[in-house]
Amino acid sequence: MKIVSITWARNEVDILESFVRHNASIVDRMVIVLHRTKDNSSTILEMLREEGMAIDIRTEEHPLHHQTEVLTALMHDLAQNDAPDWILPLDADEFLISPENADPREKLEKLDRTTPHLLCWRTYVPTERDSPTEPDPVRRIIFRKSCEEPPFSKVLIPGTLAADDNVCLAPGNHSILRHTPEGKIPVSAMPASHLALAHFPVRSESQLRRKILQGWPSVRDLPTRQPREAYHWKQLFPRCSDPAPIGREELQKITMQYSANRDTPVDLTVDPLIRRYARIRYIQQTVPVPVGNATTSPHTRVHQLSASETRDADQYQRFILFCHPRCGSSNLCRILSQHEDIHCASEIFNVGNVNMQRYLAATLGMKPTCLENHETMLQDFFFRCHAHEKKSVIGLKILDYQVPEYLQKGWLLQPEHKVILLSRQNMLAAALSIQIAWRTGIYNIRPNEELVLRRPFRVRKEDIEHWMRSQREWLQELRSLLLEHGKPFFECTYEQLGKSTIAELCQFLGCSPLEEYENYFSKITQPHHYEYIENLSEILDAFSSEEYVSIPVTPHTKTLSSL
Structure with a gap:
């Protein structure tokens, strides 16, 4: 079985290494498109590739957020030339897991390869109990929503379907669409009950501001944008433009309502992600994004952790x-x-x-x-x-x-x-x-x-x-x-x-x-x-x-x- 993941990422340096180390142990190849990155994402990916990880690094410099078009073209190219069994679109804050703590690859082996499958989100939420000295957000954030309300999922695509030029990804990779004379219609998909995506959309104040202030303008001006596309970025843009500090309590509330169109009470549960790697090796020291200037990107220094620094990083x-x-x-x-x-x-x-x-x-x-x-x-x-x-x-x-x-x-x-x-x-x-x-x-x-x-x-x-x-x-x-x-x-x-x-x-x-x-x-x-x-x-x-x-x-x- 051959699995290829495709990713669109922009200035995700705080979680990118964790994302690659975990998912690279499951898939056979990772193709990552870096969209106008100004941090050291490319440097970290190069270091990981030098370690022997199967990473294909590509870049996209168009100022607008053409994620759907770029990833659809990439999906067709990979499916038609590499003949993978599965194409797995992943955001840089998503980690493929099995809720039963089994090997996700073993669960993938058992799926029907003739139909798309849906992978449900498990959204992790930063809280006041997170260790401020832990640089790895996947180790630091151990609470998640006890249930997803409303439920969101991402699509896993069979290679044979991904090779069809008449299909395309939906915005956000939430489904696969087929072109018909009546327009685009969703392709029927089955829930993958033994698989899920651990989702870390909000990890810190600086990361949230960077994500919203840089992301929303690039989506807002898309001529093809759907009315509700990236609506949560639009809602958060005024707050992230406000220089008033975003405390931990507010950060938790924002995450609890992330991608939710209604304020439904949801409990938190302790569920640390069972990672498929030991430690991240590169520390990121990021200068916060200046509020009010959405085009300004942070400058990041990257260095390899020494043995003593690794010990100090452990809680x-x-x-x-x-x-x-x-x-x-x-x-x-x-x-x-x-x-x-x-x-x-x-x-x-x-x-x-x-x-x-x-x-x-x-x-x-x-x-x-x-x-x-x-x-x-x-x-x-x-x-x-x-x-x-x-x-x-x-x-x-x-x-x-x-x-x-x-x-x-x-x-x-x-x-x-x-x-x-x-x-x-x-x-x-x-x-x-x-x-x-x-x-x-x-x-x-x-x-x-x-x-x-x-x-x-x-x-x-x-x-x-x-x-x-x-x-x-x-x-x-x-x-x-x-x-x-x-x-x-x-x-x-x-x-x-x-x-x-x-x-x-x-x-x-x-x-x-x-x-x-x-x-x-x-x-x-x-x-x-x-x-x-x-x-x-x-x-x-x-x-x-x-x-x-x-x-x-x-x-x-x-x-x-x-x-």
Whole structure:
């Protein structure tokens, strides 16, 4: 399958790199027409092309906004000469996504290639909670409209239809039209329910003023302009011409009403875009557009981010600790949380964890009902926890059974999440420990005196073998996924945890080593913990081989030189 995107852009330097990095990982080729750009858009595109991205850069210097005519001609040319399966018109503030957090390309593969499809907008809204130090607007703006009212969509065009000279794009790429003796009529299109466009139309005051003051005059004077074409630009032109500052609250209100012809109340929801890139590499420092002079363009300096600047640009670091039961993960969380820069929480997805529910409700203001939406809750948890704890590294422990497999994979692929894998080398000890916990309700390693008199029980060899096998398979799958995508991760076992490993782990998270900390690990091997098992000798005899008491660890993942 071959997908080609076509884009008309003008002075979108603040989001252009993010736009290309995300969408270039989905489509096979991006053709971008720069319309009278006076910022450094072309420089950034050249840098991205030098990185190996399939970008075709073209220019258009006509003073009027002939986007529809230029992109229609480009669509015909590409469809007739390159024979793509799909032509995807994209604005520079649009990001192709799957609402299910699946691979958009996989969803494209399943579409009927004989009919156009409609991609609905998901409009993101700047708020007062956005980090002012984050240069990437896609990372900075994490709230979107809970519903689009009225709904808008963009068209995805089959290559065979795009090659037809009798069709053309509608203004704004909202549909495809066919020329008939009666005039232009829309071509019937199907909704692509498994795909959408994340839309970032308003990102800052300077960007909004630049967009409206430069955009509306170039559309207003078009002889072919339809009555409602770019009506939202027309509505905003007087306000953007007014030198009075546009505050964050007003900016949010403008975005909520963007392209809406009625003031319908709509809620906001936290839904950070799952980007298909790690970080932008080029910072833009833009001089604001002088108000009242629509023809004046900003001058922009571009430089590549150094490693220290990249770290400074991050609001906070995130990590996820993947582990299996009874491997010492709770103790590791306690140790890491003793660091002045690290906070590590446990089991927020465990709906039976009453203490965690109280913590979420009292401390972070999160209701247990939001557990139903794992993806949203994860992002909201990191955001709220960072705001509450005031620490620069926020972590979350996830046990293998607490979230669906597809979410585990989705989180592993997010570049902003560092990953730690913790297991117990003596898997037999972990299996016996979990059996005791399940049978007696004793989860503390050193049981209280009143619980020691609980009745002993027998364990089945089949249960032990099944548990160890499933945990091995789960850990190996996580390893394979991480190695496949080349993402740095830190793996160790409980038996390896000591001062040197904790120091390496802190370094992996970008923190200084812990000089002194309380060590909890000595409690996990207390022999009386196993006195509840009547047939302990039988189990030890059956599973005493090296195969059952050790688990392989990928050697290079714990070595910082490989990161």
